Amino acid sequence: MGIRLGIDFGTNYICASYVDEDGNLHRVFNIEGEEKTPTAVYLGSDGVTVGEEALRSGAEHPEFLSENIKRYLQDLDYTFNSPDGEYTPTQIASFIFQQVLSDAEHCTDEKIECAVLTCPAYFGAEGHAAMLWIANSVRLSNGEPLYVPRIICEYEAAMLAYAHFSHENEAKKTVVLCDLGASLDLYLIEFSRKNGKTEPRIISYVGDHQFGGKDWNRALTDIVCEKFYELTGEDDYNMLRDPAFRADIGPKIERAKRMLSVRDETSVLVKYGGQNENISVTRAQFEEATGHLLAQVGMLMDHLFENCGRSIEEADEIVLTGGSAHMPQVGAYLRSAFNRKICLLEPDMAVSIGAALYASNLRRDDF
Ligand SMILES: Nc1ncnc2c1ncn2[C@@H]1O[C@H](COP(=O)(O)OP(=O)(O)OP(=O)(O)O)[C@@H](O)[C@H]1O
Ligand SMILES: [Mg+2]
Structure with a gap:
């Protein structure tokens, strides 16, 4: 073994x-x-x-x-x-x-x-x-x-992790699984538990694989570049066409985005054209500039239900996972727009944890 x-x-x-x-x-x-x-x-x-x-x-x-x-x-x-x-x-x-x-x-x-x-x-x-x-x-x-x-579906793994962490023994539940990582996947899942065994059945699925965390990075880059322009007069169009500038700013924006998931304000050191400026961004500014991205999540959520002829009221809760679920505004938006309880499920690890649980439950005869 x-x-x-x-x-x-x-x-x-x-x-x-x-x-x-x-x-x-x-x-x-x-x-x-x-x-x-x-x-x-x-x-x-x-x-x-x-x-x-x-x-x-x-x-x-x-x-x-x-x-x-x-x-x-x-x-x-x-x-x-x-x-x-x-x-x-x-x-x-x-x-x-x-x-x-x-x-x-x-x-x-x-x-x-x-x-x-x-x-x-x-x-x-x-x-x-x-x-x-x-x-x-x-x-x-x-x-x-x-x-x-075995190769199992990401949603199946996430649901196993959900069952593991939720410690609930309800026989049946309907949940929306929202996996907002590098891309967005939404699932409506009927989930039953019998004798400790979890069986997730997928009712509806929609995904947008061009939409995800990088859209928040772009919006934050725009905020930072605009502020830098106000201070220095450097045009963000030229800045963003410069590969050296992109290579420098990309990781800084990623760090700043993560910081804004836990803090109200952060700063980004921008270097361009011989000028250095420390640009501050507040979470409120970031949220305001990215409200339209949350609305896009909401629209896809509507499609999820339209596709199967069901309504959000039939879902007991929204299970939120994926790296971008660290941003507190995502859960807050889903809670208020859809009036459902939100369960934040291990944003980074839920899928691998679920796959590990699946692996550990396999009997040797199943190999
Ligand atoms: N603390 C954080 N705050 C905000 N965003 C974060 C944080 N941590 C990770 N992210 C973002 O999460 C995204 C990656 O998420 P995740 O790791 O779930 O994607 P993935 O599993 O690789 O992709 P996918 O499942 O879509 O194929 C990136 O855009 C990253 O910037
Ligand atoms: Mg993922």
């Missing part, structure tokens, strides 16, 4: 969890001590790096940097052309999985018995085939292949 991983391969981040012999949940931490590894891959002439290190190298040489490869996994025509060669999406994804496996081995010091992977609801046969290809291509440190007994 060894550990059974649950791996959530997201558009922006990959993360893994497992359940130990005593039933305790653990997260896998990467070499930098983080539980989430960016799905960035730097395909340089001196080798391949994954995660934060890839992002750091990519800031100087973006032509070698692949990001968000999950978006292309179903696209059989897509290739990433690094100056050093061509890579298919599955080849790039396998570098990411290889990294997560070696992090898991380092972090746990135990043999990995198997891994349950997750995939989004919109993945068809091509997406599943791609995930299997990736699983077959990675190796444990002893040279053995990674055994993948």
Whole structure:
């Protein structure tokens, strides 16, 4: 026996969890001590790096940097052309999985018995085939292949995590699962529990894979650049066309966005054209500039119900997860616009935790 991983391969981040012999949940931490590894891959002439290190190298040489490869996994025509060669999406994804496996081995010091992977609801046969290809291509440190007994849907994993954390024993419930990460996925789920077994049944699903956290980054960049313009007269159009400026401001905006999830005010040091300005932004300003994005979430929510001829009143609560759910305005908006109770479910880890719970419940005969 060894550990059974649950791996959530997201558009922006990959993360893994497992359940130990005593039933305790653990997260896998990467070499930098983080539980989430960016799905960035730097395909340089001196080798391949994954995660934060890839992002750091990519800031100087973006032509070698692949990001968000999950978006292309179903696209059989897509290739990433690094100056050093061509890579298919599955080849790039396998570098990411290889990294997560070696992090898991380092972090746990135990043999990995198997891994349950997750995939989004919109993945068809091509997406599943791609995930299997990736699983077959990675190796444990002893040279053995990674055994993948199941690939489950992200919503199924999130619902298992929900059942685990909610400690409720209600026989039946209807919930909206809102996964707002790098993209937006909304599900209406009828969820039943029998003899401790959770069975989520999907009634309706809508998703927008071009909409997500980066839209909030864009809005925050606009606020910051506009304030910088007021102080210096530098035109944001020129600033944002400058690759060096984009490479510098991108990570600062991401940090500022996260700061505004927990603080009322933050600042961003903007450097351009020989000028340095520390630009302050308040949460109120950020929320005002991004209200239209919440309205977009609301519109998709309306579609979710229109598509199945049901109404929000039939849902007991809204389960909110995904990295962008850290922004307090998301839950506040959903609560007031739809008048439902909000359950904030492990924004970063719910899917990998659910996959780990699934893996730990598999009987050996099911393998
Ligand atoms: N503390 C935070 N405050 C605001 N936004 C955050 C915070 N933490 C993460 N995010 C945002 O969450 C997004 C990533 O979310 P998540 O990790 O759930 O996506 P993913 O699982 O990789 O993608 P997907 O499930 O859409 O394929 C990014 O846009 C990131 O900026
Ligand atoms: Mg996700």
